[in-house]
Amino acid sequence: MTLLDLSGVSFAYGGGKCVLHDIDLAVAAGSNLGIVGESGSGKTTLLKLLLGLERVSTGTVSFRGETLEPRDRAFMRGFRRSVQAVFQDPYSSLDPRQRVFDIIAEPLRSLKIETDVVGAVAGALADVDLPADAASRYPHEFSGGQRQRIAIARAIVAKPDLVIADEVVSALDLTTRTRIIDLMRSLSSRMTFIVVSHDIALVALLCDRLAVLEQGRIVEQGATRDILARPAHPYTQRLLASTPRMPQRA
Numbered sequence: 610m611t612l613l614d615l616s617g618v619s620f621a622y623g624g625g626k627c628v629l630h631d632i633d634l635a636v637a638a639g640s641n642l643g644i645v646g647e648s649g650s651g652k653t654t655l656l657k658l659l660l661g662l663e664r665v666s667t668g669t670v671s672f673r674g675e676t677l678e679p680r681d682r683a684f685m686r687g688f689r690r691s692v693q694a695v696f697q698d699p700y701s702s703l704d705p706r707q708r709v710f711d712i713i714a715e716p717l718r719s720l721k722i723e724t725d726v727v728g729a730v731a732g733a734l735a736d737v738d739l740p741a742d743a744a745s746r747y748p749h750e751f752s753g754g755q756r757q758r759i760a761i762a763r764a765i766v767a768k769p770d771l772v773i774a775d776e777v778v779s780a781l782d783l784t785t786r787t788r789i790i791d792l793m794r795s796l797s798s799r800m801t802f803i804v805v806s807h808d809i810a811l812v813a814l815l816c817d818r819l820a821v822l823e824q825g826r827i828v829e830q831g832a833t834r835d836i837l838a839r840p841a842h843p844y845t846q847r848l849l850a851s852t853p854r855m856p857q858r859a
């Protein structure tokens with residue numbers, strides 16, 4: 610089943626020059642997608658379109674076959690319940706004044722999901738391998754990798770179908786990166802991930818499909834194993850050459 614679909618999408622920020630050109634991309638449930646490209650290639654912008662945070666200039670974004678309508682509040686409430694995001698910086702994405710419990714519970718509150726909040730937060734903490742007593746502490750008491758686990762717990766607490774992760778491991782050291790990727794891999798039996806990174810080798814550990822973005826265009830997409838074995842585009846070959854080592858598994 611197709612969860613998200615971009616068709617003929619182009620985008621420019623506020624009348625500026627086009628930063629995404631004619632993007633066709635489909636995300637199927639159960640198939641993790643990696644979007645790779647250098648800094649400035651348009652990865653974050655593409656995610657903003659997928660999340661309905663920016664509107665396409667031309668083309669369409671659809672969710673489960675229905676055109677995404679950022680201004681339709683009822684539609685967006687259903688959408689937010691199904692699609693959650695984790696952003697790059699584990700230091701700024703968590704409110705330092707809130708206890709971890711309230712941070713993780715936030716989607717349940719804002720989406721008005723009637724559930725056992727204490728149980729749901731405890732479950733999400735267990736899912737990301739953090740101790741139960743983390744709930745009563747504050748973000749500054751945790752390492753970068755643990756903070757990213759907190760952000761992932763918040764993203765999964767409402768049991769979304771799709772989690773969109775923008776450079777979530779970029780700020781972390783290599784061992785911690787691999788552990789977070791392993792965590793997302795174990796969660797991916799229950800939900801689908803879209804993961805953005807400039808590190809093609811790392812996303813290959815999690816994603817069975819890849820889309821390669823160069824200067825706002827998808828220059829190559831397909832099965833990860835095909836792209837790694839036979840990168841067709843010179844840009845993909847360069848990206849692979851710039852990350853020669855496969856990360857060691859923890």
Ligand SMILES: Nc1ncnc2c1ncn2[C@@H]1O[C@H](COP(=O)(O)OP(=O)(O)O)[C@@H](O)[C@H]1O
Binds near residue numbers: 622646647648651652
């Ligand atoms: N808010 C914005 N306003 C205008 N231009 C932007 C904005 N955000 C990003 N851009 C431009 O869009 C292009 C793609 O940026 P971005 O999507 O952030 O790339 P990436 O995430 O791959 O580094 C860049 O040229 C960047 O300068």
Ligand SMILES: [Mg+2]
Binds near residue numbers: 652653654776
């Ligand atoms: Mg970015």
